[in-house]
Each structure stands twice: as C-alpha cells, then as structure tokens.
Amino acid sequence: MNGGASRGGGRAPGRPVGEITRGTTGHNRLRRADRWTAAVYRPLLVSAERPLVVDLGYGASHVTTTELFIRLRRVRPDVEVVGIEIDRARVAAARPYERPGLSFALGGFELPVDRPPLIVRAFNVLRQYGEGQAWEAWDLLRSRLAPGGAIIEGTCSEIGHRAAWVALDARGPRTVTLSARLTGFERPSDLAERLPKTLIHRNVPGERVHGFLRDFDHAWALAAPYGAYGLRQRWMAAVAHLARSWPVALTPPLGGRRRWRLGEVTLPWAALAPDSRPSA
Incomplete structure (x- = not known):
C-alpha cells in the first residue's frame, strides 16, 4: 500500500x-x-x-x-x-x-x-x-x-538491516532514529538511502541532515581504533563523539549505551528538520 x-x-x-x-x-x-x-x-x-x-x-x-x-x-x-x-x-x-x-x-x-x-x-x-x-x-x-x-x-532495506524512522505525535514530528546492522554498511552516511521521504531529498549541502551525516562519518572515522574490540564498540564510540556537537539522545528510553549497542541513534526532529515544508 x-x-x-x-x-x-x-x-x-x-x-x-x-x-x-x-x-x-x-x-x-x-x-x-x-x-x-x-x-x-x-x-x-x-x-x-x-x-x-x-x-x-x-x-x-x-x-x-x-x-x-x-x-x-x-x-x-x-x-x-x-x-x-x-x-x-x-x-x-x-x-x-x-x-x-x-x-x-x-x-x-x-x-x-x-x-x-x-x-x-x-x-x-x-x-x-x-x-x-x-x-x-x-x-x-x-x-x-x-x-x-x-x-x-x-x-x-529489503531485509531490514538499514532503517530510519520518524516518530510523530499530534503536534508533529518529534524524533528521528537511524538503525543499522553494524556489518551492513561502510560508513554511517550509507543509511541516507533509507531516510524518510520528508528528509531523503534534503541530504544536500546546507541542509541539517547532510551536516549530521557528514559529522557522523567523521566520528566513525575517529572511532576506527575501537574497531579492534568489535563494530559495536566502534559505533558506540562514534555516537558518543557525535553527541559532543549534536543533541543525540543520551538517556533511556531513546538513547544511552543500551540503545547505541543495538546500532541505533536518535535525535530530536528539530536537529535535522528542513527549514521549510514544501507544498504538495
């Protein structure tokens, strides 16, 4: 449907x-x-x-x-x-x-x-x-x-290894979540192809979501040494680094290590939202 x-x-x-x-x-x-x-x-x-x-x-x-x-x-x-x-x-x-x-x-x-x-x-x-x-x-x-x-x-994705979703309530969109099987990508920006429709065409320079994915890739690169302990440790280190400059959810139920270790990261919608809403 x-x-x-x-x-x-x-x-x-x-x-x-x-x-x-x-x-x-x-x-x-x-x-x-x-x-x-x-x-x-x-x-x-x-x-x-x-x-x-x-x-x-x-x-x-x-x-x-x-x-x-x-x-x-x-x-x-x-x-x-x-x-x-x-x-x-x-x-x-x-x-x-x-x-x-x-x-x-x-x-x-x-x-x-x-x-x-x-x-x-x-x-x-x-x-x-x-x-x-x-x-x-x-x-x-x-x-x-x-x-x-x-x-x-x-x-x-077809088998669910890459996903992204927005949570909304009666007021509008509240959060954005990226989730991935950690063996299923080379860099976090690979998840861009699964962004919800309201964001996928905004992954261009000057838009917030583009800046976020750029910074996430940078944090992933900096966290490369943690890869010696496994991809889960690398992901958690990258998200922790990213949280220094982006409002990543840090506490349950949306964030924290328990959620990060599952290959997730959640942010407020406002952090990635486009500046304007297009007409249909």
Missing part, C-alpha cells in the same frame, strides 16, 4: 486513501522498529485503556503485522493490532492468520478502525510520493490518533 492525503481528493466517499505498492515484505524486516517501539512506548501501551495499534500498508504478506502483534503482546497482553492494506487480495490472503486481538482490514491512510489508534506504524509506504505529499500523509495520520498517541513512519 502507498498513500497520501493529496491523493485522496476526488475519490468516491468511503474509498480508501492511497495507492497500491509492490508489497515487498519478509520475516523480521521490521524487527528494529518493533524493538524500538516496544521499548520507547512501553509506558504508553501499559497505561492506555484498550490500546489499539495499526500496521498501515503491511504488504503482500501478513508476517510483519503478526510479528508486531507478538512483540507488543509481550508488553501489553491485551493490545489489539489491525493490519490495514488497500489491496483486497492482500487482505483476503492475510485473514486466515487472524486470531483474537489480531485482524486485517481493507483501507488506507484514513485508518478505517473502530476507535482512534494509540500507535500507527507505517513503513515503506511513502517512498513513491513527493516530499509535500508525505507531509500531507503525516497530517492525515496525526488527525486520526488517540490522545497521546504516536506514529512511527520510516523506511528500511
């Missing part, structure tokens, strides 16, 4: 908002984002009444939605997860895998669920859209959230 508010104009009432994507998916492709979501939003999940989570645009297989359901149930045993797809055939193929608390529905960015979701995960659904359209999709999703709710929107 692919979607954006700007593509919903002119549709018949009740018709899903969005366009069909290739549907590429696979086991554990979104494990990095799931692990982060379960850690960061644990208090939200635990304290909410009847928490509902939406996996938007799960693709040709139910598998990543089912994995999200299993992982979040470890945090909140009664959480409900709904996978939403705009392709009727994909919904039909997923429905045999439903179980109590896990279901699949036809829909798009309008989120056709029975109550506002606490969390929406939308991965690899905006890459074919323009930057302005991605912002409009964010606006539409934010308008559907439950009070205090969150959106995790991002992209990842």
Whole structure:
C-alpha cells in the first residue's frame, strides 16, 4: 500500500486513501522498529485503556503485522493490532492468520478502525510520493490518533538491516532514529538511502541532515581504533563523539549505551528538520 492525503481528493466517499505498492515484505524486516517501539512506548501501551495499534500498508504478506502483534503482546497482553492494506487480495490472503486481538482490514491512510489508534506504524509506504505529499500523509495520520498517541513512519532495506524512522505525535514530528546492522554498511552516511521521504531529498549541502551525516562519518572515522574490540564498540564510540556537537539522545528510553549497542541513534526532529515544508 502507498498513500497520501493529496491523493485522496476526488475519490468516491468511503474509498480508501492511497495507492497500491509492490508489497515487498519478509520475516523480521521490521524487527528494529518493533524493538524500538516496544521499548520507547512501553509506558504508553501499559497505561492506555484498550490500546489499539495499526500496521498501515503491511504488504503482500501478513508476517510483519503478526510479528508486531507478538512483540507488543509481550508488553501489553491485551493490545489489539489491525493490519490495514488497500489491496483486497492482500487482505483476503492475510485473514486466515487472524486470531483474537489480531485482524486485517481493507483501507488506507484514513485508518478505517473502530476507535482512534494509540500507535500507527507505517513503513515503506511513502517512498513513491513527493516530499509535500508525505507531509500531507503525516497530517492525515496525526488527525486520526488517540490522545497521546504516536506514529512511527520510516523506511528500511529489503531485509531490514538499514532503517530510519520518524516518530510523530499530534503536534508533529518529534524524533528521528537511524538503525543499522553494524556489518551492513561502510560508513554511517550509507543509511541516507533509507531516510524518510520528508528528509531523503534534503541530504544536500546546507541542509541539517547532510551536516549530521557528514559529522557522523567523521566520528566513525575517529572511532576506527575501537574497531579492534568489535563494530559495536566502534559505533558506540562514534555516537558518543557525535553527541559532543549534536543533541543525540543520551538517556533511556531513546538513547544511552543500551540503545547505541543495538546500532541505533536518535535525535530530536528539530536537529535535522528542513527549514521549510514544501507544498504538495
């Protein structure tokens, strides 16, 4: 599935908002984002009444939605997860895998669920859209959230070894996270190809995200001696160096050594945000 508010104009009432994507998916492709979501939003999940989570645009297989359901149930045993797809055939193929608390529905960015979701995960659904359209999709999703709710929107590589995502709430984007399997890149700026749509075209001189990736590569080079102790130690040393000049999250649940050792780094959205929002 692919979607954006700007593509919903002119549709018949009740018709899903969005366009069909290739549907590429696979086991554990979104494990990095799931692990982060379960850690960061644990208090939200635990304290909410009847928490509902939406996996938007799960693709040709139910598998990543089912994995999200299993992982979040470890945090909140009664959480409900709904996978939403705009392709009727994909919904039909997923429905045999439903179980109590896990279901699949036809829909798009309008989120056709029975109550506002606490969390929406939308991965690899905006890459074919323009930057302005991605912002409009964010606006539409934010308008559907439950009070205090969150959106995790991002992209990842085919097997999930490189990923980046933005966390949003009703006010707008709040944080940006880069996550990588440490054997899966030569330098941190290799993750630029997985930046969310609102940032990927901003990786040019003069933009904040470009400066960040440049400095991250420099910190990675300076941390090369730590490679003798393993890539995990090198990554943590590079992130610690980077934190001297960038507002890297330093404490749980967003930051600190426990998260860094997983190949993650999180910053406030404002640190990387473009100066202006383009029109759709």
